Amino acid sequence: MSDRNRQVLNELLKKPGNSYCADCKSEENVVWASCNLGIFLCQDCAGIHRSLGVDTSRVKSIKLDNWDDDQVMKMSELGNDVVNMKYEQHLPKYYKRPTKTDVEILRWQFIRAKYERKEFVYPDKQSPYSSNTKEGNLMKKGKHDKKYNQRRFIINSKDNCLQYFNKEGPKGPKDTVPLDDVNVVFVPDKIGNPNGFQASYLKNGTTRNLFLYCEDSKEAVDWFTAIRCAKLERRRLAFPDRNEDELCKELTSNFLCEGYLSKRGPRNEPYRKRWFTLDRRKLMYFAEPLSPTPKGEVYIGHKDAGYYVGNSTKSNSDTLEFFLKTPERGYELKAESIEDKELWIVALTTVINNPPTPQDIKMKYFLMFLHQKSLVTND
Ligand SMILES: [Zn+2]
The missing domain is CATH 2.30.29.30 (Pleckstrin-homology domain (PH domain)/Phosphotyrosine-binding domain (PTB))
Structure with a gap:
């Protein structure tokens, strides 16, 4: 491949619409392209394009593959913005564009909906989900x-x-x-x-x-x-x-963190293993991952209101222990590994540093009401 073609591709990548992936909009690893569609892609989306077959999408590496003059010309004529004006012209606002925190099937189905079924070109193809x-x-x-x-x-x-x-x-x-x-x-x-x-x-x-x-x-x-x-x-x-x-942004939200933690009861009882889920500002703990209802749910508020998470301050604490403080109670928690503990502290700190929205406040009062009525067990 000529140096000139490589140079043109690298210049094209710097254009605003091409600096992120045409499908998931990630700016990371945008080192692939579909030479027949004329778009630039991240590594994850390129993997799915490859599985669509070459008639739908022909994936090439920008750095490693050979590009001929016609292919490079096509990339410069099209590019992400031009192609998305066609393939996403009727993309509904409620349709979840996949991100790196989403599961594989969301990315897989978004890309198939967009290029194979052309659901965002022909709105009548959206009938399985668009009618309320x-x-x-x-x-x-x-x-x-x-x-x-x-x-x-x-x-x-x-x-x-x-x-x-x-x-x-x-x-x-x-x-x-x-x-x-x-x-x-x-x-x-x-x-x-x-x-x-x-x-x-x-x-x-x-x-x-x-x-x-x-x-x-x-x-x-x-x-x-x-x-x-x-x-x-x-x-x-x-x-x-x-x-x-x-x-x-408020329609659905992925859990911020989920997994096993051990937790002491309010009277310093021995540690018991629970399944924890952090859903926006609500931290819940369950007997099992597939329990229908939690054993307890805790609203996580802002740091200025007295919420804190960090290493345990007890003199004899071990490295897997950490501490969550709410204005009502302190929670002694223990992760399964150092990596898990870091993930939980990062997730909880992010929530605690973020000011609550009016909807968060509504949830807080709801949970406070529950605790007053003792409907939530506090083990
Ligand atoms: Zn992507």
């Missing part, structure tokens, strides 16, 4: 056993609900999940299925988790996207003056 209603079957874990059973689910944005039904027939729904409060997160490892996800909401004064999956990864992402679409519709109506991009 959806009906279909999902596999749902039993509340008290480990078995997954097929259940009928219905989303209805007008009535603020996601409902599921045990059996066909005249019987009413088994449960009604308020859409406004539900958070949906992909948790493939926990569920043991690549398309596994979790819906969490407030019920009878505590968080309730539903563990779900479906066999088809497109179907799983369609459900996830349909819930985001229905939630956005409700928020649009409730907050007509708020910016839509801001509203979209």
Whole structure:
């Protein structure tokens, strides 16, 4: 390949639209390109493009592969901005663009939706998730056993609900999940299925988790996207003056940290192993990873309000122990490894340093109300 072609490609990469990945917008490892589509890609997205087959996307390394004059010419004529004007012209704002903290199937389905199915070129192809209603079957874990059973689910944005039904027939729904409060997160490892996800909401004064999956990864992402679409519709109506991009940030959020920690009880009882989940400003601990309800939930507020996390100050503490302080109580915690402890301290510190939003405050008062009514066990 001529030095001139290599130089042109490197110059093209410096153009604003090409300095980040055409699909996930990451600025890291943008060292790949699709020479027939005319876009620059990060390493993770390039891997998925390669699996689409060369008729859809022909992936080349910018640094290592040979480029001929025609291919380089095409890259300079097209580039990320021009191509996205076509392939993302009708990308709905509620559609989750994959990031590096997202699970693999979100990236995989975003790229297939964009280039194979062309869902963001032809809006009528968005019907599985764009109508604020959806009906279909999902596999749902039993509340008290480990078995997954097929259940009928219905989303209805007008009535603020996601409902599921045990059996066909005249019987009413088994449960009604308020859409406004539900958070949906992909948790493939926990569920043991690549398309596994979790819906969490407030019920009878505590968080309730539903563990779900479906066999088809497109179907799983369609459900996830349909819930985001229905939630956005409700928020649009409730907050007509708020910016839509801001509203979209509140639709679903990945857990900030999740895993086993050991925790002492409030009266210095011995350590007990619990499954911990940090969901935005809510730290929950469960008996098991797939427990339907937590044993306790703690609001994590701002540092100025007396919240703190850091190494244990006890003289005889071991290196895996750390300490979380809230205005109400101190929590002695112990991680499984030094790496885990670092992850937890970083995640909790980030939350504690961030000022709470009005929605966070609402959650705080809700949790305080629960504790006053002693609905949450405090082990
Ligand atoms: Zn990417």
